[in-house]
Amino acid sequence: MAGGWFAAADGSAHDYGDGVTFPVVVTSLMAASCGLIYGYDTGVTGGVTQMDSFLSKFFPEVQSGRKSASARSDPYCKYDNQWLTAFSSSLFIAASLSSLVASRVTRKIGRQAIMLVGGAMFLAGSIVNAAAVNIAMLIIGRMLLGFGLGFTLQAAPVYLSETAPARWRGAFTSAYNTFVVIGILSATITNYITNRIPGWGWRVSLGLAAVPGVVIVLGAFFIPDTPSSLVLPGYPDKARAALQRIRGPHASTDAEFKDIVRAVDEARQNDVGAYRRLFSKQYRHYLVVGLAIPIFYQFTGMIVISVFSPVLFRTVGFNSQKAILGSVINSITNLVATVLSTFIMDRTGRRFLFIVGGIGMMLCEVAISWVMAGHLGKHQGVTMPRSYATSVLVLICMCTFSFGLSWAPLRWVVPSEIYPVEIRSARQAMSISVALCLAFAELQVFIALLCAMKYGVFLFYAAWLLTMTIFMAAFLPETKGVPLEAMQLIWTRHWYWKRFIGDDKHGNQINN
Secondary structure, eight states: OOBEEEEOTTSOEEEEEOOOOHHHHHHHHHHHTTHHHHHHHHHHHHHHTTOHHHHHHHOHHHHHHTTSHHHHHOGGGTTOOHHHHHHHHHHHHHHHHHHHHHHHHHHHHHHHHHHHHHHHHHHHHHHHHHTOOSHHHHHHHHHHHHHHHHHHHHHHHHHHHHHSBGGGHHHHHHHHHHHHHHHHHHHHHHHHHHTTSTTTHHHHHHHTTHHHHHHHHHHHTTSOOOHHHHHTTTOHHHHHHHHHHHHOTTOOOHHHHHHHHHHHHHHHHTOTTHHHHHTSGGGHHHHHHHHHHHHHHHTTSHHHHHHHHHHHHHHHTOOHHHHHHHHHHHHHHHHHHHHHHHHHHHHHOHHHHHHHHHHHHHHHHHHHHHHHHHHSSOTTOSSOOHHHHHHHHHHHHHHHHHHHHTHHHHHHHHHHHSSOHHHHHHHHHHHHHHHHHHHHHHHHHHHHHHHHHTTHHHHHHHHHHHHHHHHHHHHOOOOTTOOGGGTHHHHHTSTTGGGGSOOOTTGGGOOO
């Protein structure tokens, strides 16, 4: 588990220390690099789906439709093709199914092995996609990528939260999102270069997904499993050795190891019926918050902006190369915000960033809707004037900055830290599965929604942002600096959730 302090059953507080050692940094960076595969795929997809070479081979009707009279009369509908969106979204339905499988297997083989399997499947999917000669091969490759993504999503964020010192857990866990953004930026730069290659540039973009796959496979060989993952199947000696390696050769780990064993023993006693237990009154707060975060995350609108930003930029008037360049600028903005969030998250707290980021995204999306309503497709124009198209780019970058500062990293940090060990794998699987199912549905229908609702689609997301910001302000307890073993105690002091939790005699042991 994490370093810091722990409110023990006897009423004492164990101080594990908050030291950041070289081994824990290296281990965390290797685990966090699993985010590369999620980020690269997210970034590469939108760029490839608007490349002329890709469209002419697999979706010629889309390429010809962009130049048709109907496209000129309704610029919002240039890319409305369900097979094209299926190429983007099929990965997420596969990832949703594999994350559920991974949650069962994790308890038997550990998180390290799950990351290794996930990286191998992602590597295989990238090879199939690069060699694709028809839509069926594209979809099969995407499904393999999805299986790999689901496995790594299940393992990596929790791995980070279980190994990081409590005081810096937010920064370490958000490193996963930092690698996601690095993957997105790498993909958009790759697309910018390969878009200039006629005929087969898209194969290079899709094939280079093998690089993060190789990184994950090789990295998984060099990191130990988490102590709790080793204690759970009955390897206490290996668990103690892994904990000592992470904390450093001269660190005292006896107290922390005893608390890990105690927490895992409690988990074993409640091993049967983890999913059923989630729906009981005692765990209702975990269920509500654990579902709210991935659901709200999808309805920020940022997943479709991340995937389809080149398509959006083409829609408002940029050519293919400038649309990808706009996506590169947006990715750089995301990276800057993510790095900033890593440094301030454990100082400002989670709730503050949720609120500030939500308000920022809401205002930007209202402004995007206003600009597109007033200037896209008006006066018989296929695109909007260049100055207004540039303003859309600026607003999307501002929206992305707010997202990168808040929801993007916190989406991984908070769910990985709030659950007790007996339901952690089940809850993580449910959270990821819900998020990926929604991502599949959202990506599948977004282009159709853009065609039907036009600029109103951004008002739709803005309304959701208002709702989720109010929810986070009212119902999310602050988890900054609280060790995983003591996380239950913060709920007993929350103004609303304490009514669903029995009186906890240790509730007064939290030190703010």
